Amino acid sequence: MGAAKLGVLNIAIAQINSQRSRLIMNPEPILQVSQLWKRVNSPDGLLELLKGVDLSIGSGESVAVVGASGSGKSTLLGLLAGLDTPSEGRVEIDGISLFDLDEDGRARLRGEKVGFVFQAFQLLPNFTALENVMLPLELAGRGDARRVAQEVLRRVGLEQRQHHYPKQLSGGEQQRVAVARAFAPRPKVLFADEPTGNLDQQTGSRVIDLLFQLNEDEGSTLVLVTHDTALARRCQRTLALVDGRVVASV
Numbered sequence: 365m366g367a368a369k370l371g372v373l374n375i376a377i378a379q380i381n382s383q384r385s386r387l388i389m390n391p392e393p394i395l396q397v398s399q400l401w402k403r404v405n406s407p408d409g410l411l412e413l414l415k416g417v418d419l420s421i422g423s424g425e426s427v428a429v430v431g432a433s434g435s436g437k438s439t440l441l442g443l444l445a446g447l448d449t450p451s452e453g454r455v456e457i458d459g460i461s462l463f464d465l466d467e468d469g470r471a472r473l474r475g476e477k478v479g480f481v482f483q484a485f486q487l488l489p490n491f492t493a494l495e496n497v498m499l500p501l502e503l504a505g506r507g508d509a510r511r512v513a514q515e516v517l518r519r520v521g522l523e524q525r526q527h528h529y530p531k532q533l534s535g536g537e538q539q540r541v542a543v544a545r546a547f548a549p550r551p552k553v554l555f556a557d558e559p560t561g562n563l564d565q566q567t568g569s570r571v572i573d574l575l576f577q578l579n580e581d582e583g584s585t586l587v588l589v590t591h592d593t594a595l596a597r598r599c600q601r602t603l604a605l606v607d608g609r610v611v612a613s614v
């Protein structure tokens with residue numbers, strides 16, 4: 365091959381490589397947050413829970429949110445998921461501005477794009493495991509809610525428990541139902557706020573493995589609040605909150 369041709373080939377390869385590393389380094393943002401403030405009135409006066417948070421999270425990323433108790437982690441997660449409204453600022457999920465929507469629009473967007481796993485499971489006590497997982501699918505008008513819910517319950521290893529009520533399940537099993545419920549509609553972003561906080565080490569690690577599996581296999585973005593530094597290291601990125609501000613993003 366002549367020198368000129370080789371030169372062109374090298375340039376093309378360099379271009380492909382730089383594109384590939386850009387794609388790996390900067391996936392399409394799924395969450396974009398600018399100047400997010402949350403203020404609440406309290407008996408002690410005005411409290412600033414979040415003080416101008418800016419961040420961007422790429423599609424498919426796994427991100428740990430760490431910080432001392434009271435630093436604003438749950439407040440931030442609730443706002444990112446559209447469960448709460450900010451005093452100021454903007455959150456975009458998949459290019460849609462959450463707080464330009466009304467409550468109904470936001471609920472619809474949540475149903476389509478967001479899953480949330482809470483520390484305290486928050487299953488509906490009068491619904492079976494299967495009914496809990498079916499609920500978001502039915503709310504989204506899915507005719508195949510039962511089949512999809514059964515499939516996801518199988519995925520989390522609970523096919524034998526689908527007709528049990530939450531109080532008939534162990535903590536770890538309840539949290540796996542909650543993960544199945546959050547994941548069943550195939551959300552683009554899965555939020556988990558200290559999902560192992562009420563579980564023992566071994567049960568907790570099964571729940572965590574499941575969250576990472578869903579993140580890797582399905583390409584869903586994972587935003588995980590945790591106190592566990594080993595767990596934070598398993599995420600691609602860590603955001604550290606101190607007193608309502610993001611102080612480090614590594």
Ligand SMILES: Nc1ncnc2c1ncn2[C@@H]1O[C@H](COP(=O)(O)OP(=O)(O)O)[C@@H](O)[C@H]1O
Nearest residue numbers: 404406411413432433434435436437438439440
């Ligand atoms: N609705 C509220 N009214 C008053 N204070 C609140 C409210 N929600 C949270 N807080 C306070 O805001 C701070 C941040 O809370 P939170 O986001 O739950 O922190 P974290 O999840 O990091 O422990 C805490 O000091 C908490 O007590």
Ligand SMILES: [Mg+2]
Nearest residue numbers: 437438439557
């Ligand atoms: Mg919290």
